[in-house]
Amino acid sequence: DGGITQSPKYLFRKEGQNVTLSCEQNLNHDAMYWYRQDPGQGLRLIYYSQIVNDFQKGDIAEGYSVSREKKESFPLTVTSAQKNPTAFYLCASSSWGSSYEQYFGPGTRLTVT
Amino acid sequence: AQSVTQLDSHVSVSEGTPVLLRCNYSSSYSPSLFWYVQHPNKGLQLLLKYTSAATLVKGINGFEAEFKKSETSFHLTKPSAHMSDAAEYFCVVSDDSGGSNYKLTFGKGTLLTVNP
Numbered sequence: 317d318g319g320i321t322q323s324p325k326y327l328f329r330k331e332g333q334n335v336t337l338s339c340e341q342n343l344n345h346d347a348m349y350w351y352r353q354d355p356g357q358g359l360r361l362i363y364y365s366q367i368v369n370d371f372q373k374g375d376i377a378e379g380y381s382v383s384r385e386k387k388e389s390f391p392l393t394v395t396s397a398q399k400n401p402t403a404f405y406l407c408a409s410s411s412w413g414s415s416y417e418q419y420f421g422p423g424t425r426l427t428v429t
Numbered sequence: 430a431q432s433v434t435q436l437d438s439h440v441s442v443s444e445g446t447p448v449l450l451r452c453n454y455s456s457s458y459s460p461s462l463f464w465y466v467q468h469p470n471k472g473l474q475l476l477l478k479y480t481s482a483a484t485l486v487k488g489i490n491g492f493e494a495e496f497k498k499s500e501t502s503f504h505l506t507k508p509s510a511h512m513s514d515a516a517e518y519f520c521v522v523s524d525d526s527g528g529s530n531y532k533l534t535f536g537k538g539t540l541l542t543v544n545p
């Protein structure tokens with residue numbers, strides 16, 4: 317059963333703590349992405365990776381970090397430097413190129429109090 | 430630079446009536462265009478995509494969209510709404526920016542409500 321998995325579905329953390337969101341894909345896609353979704357804002361790109369051991373900042377990378385040690389995995393760490401971390405986080409993957417659609421995971425809702 | 434404008438933040442229709450969700454785009458290069466649907470607290474699912482082939486694109490669940498270059502539009506339509514169509518819809522543009530990199534830009538979304 318091919319697809320993208322994100323875990324956990326809901327995550328709660330105290331302010332000042334780092335937290336890592338998991339994203340795994342078995343679609344053999346080269347590219348992976350992290351988006352943040354806030355009500356009425358659409359999706360905003362945090363980081364993306366075209367290939368293993370390489371990644372690029374998106375539009376709102378401040379306060380986030382990523383790694384890409386394996387093709388299948390692209391974890392996102394929300395650091396304590398992120399001022400408004402409460403949001404819905406979506407991971408996606410695709411073949412690399414402008415005509416290729418992205419496939420999305422089910423999302424992780426992070427609440428920081 | 431590229432951008433996407435979804436002209437309505439909320440559309441409400443009655444079950445069995447037509448659906449029209451409007452999207453205008455701006456792109457410096459030949460764009461690819463997508464419509465995605467998102468049900469509450471779920472990921473996004475691709476409805477359809479345009480990649481410079483036929484300008485009328487058919488997607489899943491009876492949806493279709495027409496690429497109109499002269500109007501820079503890519504409106505999403507469905508002849509008859511079903512209760513299960515209630516969701517948020519995103520128009521997305523992607524272009525090559527003239528190189529090996531490309532950027533995906535999402536519209537802010539249109540919430541579709543279907544009334545019985």
